Amino acid sequence: MIATSPNPDISYQPWESESEPDLDYSLRETVIQGLRRSGYSPLSDIKIEVADGVVDVFGVVPSFYLKQMAQTIILRIGQAKAIRNNLKVPISYFEPNL
Secondary structure: OOEEOOOOOOEEOOOOOOOHHHHHHHHHHHHHHHHHOOOOHHHHHOEEEEEOOEEEEEEEOOOHHHHHHHHHHHHHHOOOOEEEEEEEOOHHHOOOOO
């Protein structure tokens, strides 16, 4: 939408903030980069979705420590409104080697 100024010979477009989808995309990319830079290779393979500032995390990690670490990394980014940590730790990781 183009608004007009009091002088009809000058028109301007008011500044608009980033749209929600742009912010979500930017947050998703920031989260992915943060997880990749963490040094924990299993965190590079998890799936990230962002909608309305809420980060959803999906995938499989080998330990509860890494599940928590993914959440901590996302929290430190500081842009998410909320995090839904849907990471799974397979039961096979808990079975002792006999």
